[in-house]
Amino acid sequence: MPKPYSIGVDLGGTNLRVALVSRKGEVLKKIKEPSTGDIFESLKKAIQGLLSPEVEGVGIGVAGVVDREGKKVIVSPNLPEINGMDFKKLGFRVPLYVENDANAAALGEATMGAGKEIKNFVMLTLGTGVGGGIIHKGKLLAMAAEIGHMSIMAEGEKCFCGNLGCLELYCSARAIIGAATRSLEAGAESSLREVTQGNIYRVTPEDIYNAAMEGDNLSREVLKNAGKYLGVGIANVINIMSPDAVILAGGLIGAWNIYVEEAIREASKRAFKSLYQKVSIIPASLGDEAGVVGAASLVFQS
């Protein structure tokens, strides 16, 4: 008989999140702890604490490239401690599913969030880097979807991944902070100097957004410029995947009225008209929970 619950894991951010989730995608119990120390042991313990005969399986979303068949992490640039981690060694007897975390988050939005009624969408997670997930006919496509590592500047700057000119170098939180810091270093006038009390290297995307809203030109330009490149990426996504929606997630969507609005303007100029007309560009709705909900949904999707 099909069981009513599954366990979803979101692994790879600053926190390890594990949740007991219903078939519908409701989070019933959750555990959140810093992903430090012995991650494998923390993960094992957290899952053990939620396991019961009512649990159909465990789904794990990992920041990085995964081996879905082998149930392993191939490489996690942001959390190198888990490179090569083999989840089969957790030793649980229930079925196990492993996905990239941005893919899992997209599935989460499809299950319970902004994508619930949308058959075909691409989700972009805009944080320190830029992640992606592709939902086609209601199902998560088992693709890398590393949209943040699509080159939009063939001769652009070097990315840590080895490529040149990757999308995330121009529109991620890291990119926004970098652009603001470089301008401040070069002596540009900006209220960010006061906000950061003289230590410009402490500037956050929130500081930049708040300053922009209070009329700081530098901050506004930095956000608009990043938004423009996000728009280049969104136009590429539209021309390739022709989705019904592009769902945007991650901390940066807090800057919607400057950063995302600029992205939408740029994408509208660049994408095929006939494809742009049918696409909605909308915010995700689950926030930090998308990852665990989507990871748990992997169990019921297959």
Add this chain to the structure above:
Amino acid sequence: MPKPYSIGVDLGGTNLRVALVSRKGEVLKKIKEPSTGDIFESLKKAIQGLLSPEVEGVGIGVAGVVDREGKKVIVSPNLPEINGMDFKKLGFRVPLYVENDANAAALGEATMGAGKEIKNFVMLTLGTGVGGGIIHKGKLLAMAAEIGHMSIMAEGEKCFCGNLGCLELYCSARAIIGAATRSLEAGAESSLREVTQGNIYRVTPEDIYNAAMEGDNLSREVLKNAGKYLGVGIANVINIMSPDAVILAGGLIGAWNIYVEEAIREASKRAFKSLYQKVSIIPASLGDEAGVVGAASLVFQS
């Protein structure tokens, strides 16, 4: 009872092709004529000539953006005469399927060609422009797959599609001819002057490839440079779609040992290592027949 044949149409190149195709993908009869005059009438007549009670349906591949549900051409940049063409008006009583031509060609390779044993691949058709088609778990994804109109130079030159820096501006036959012509106009030394008998505007990709093979530096550089950008596009495809293979089709694959080899070299440097390791980059095998075979296969896929 399922019927043994379907009819495939390839519409949008210089020729209209219509074929009677078996379930396995064998071409039993074919009609080929220039796509001039009253295309709608020619198409109707050609299909009529092949229809029989043994035919399950008709699949049509069109160069351009199509409305799959509405069974219409939305826009065909290369064959504007068919913009808006409504295939329902053909009036046949068998089921009708409409797809982009590069998508159909990818499905053709999946059915009978180089992709027959490959579950997940992306096909790039390298001709005057660059088309794409995505096969996932053996099925054609109903996406635009306009990979030639992915910007790889956010601030690059304007494309006729409205975007800037589209992949095909740097690696298509049109791009190769343009680059050679511009160098010749600027006075560069090259055996292409003799080959074209002084009229440099007559130069073809074959001329350029042959000259390169005979040691012409300009021709070699032009092909290698185009190959490099093709490699940027292939790396993006690998990072986004993580396919088992990238299948290359179209006239330009005749220049494999210069142009494609350079693309492979560039892609190997740029794509995620773990994804690049599992991908094969191989030539298509059906040539001009991929389009009709794939269009016919649409009928049996659904």
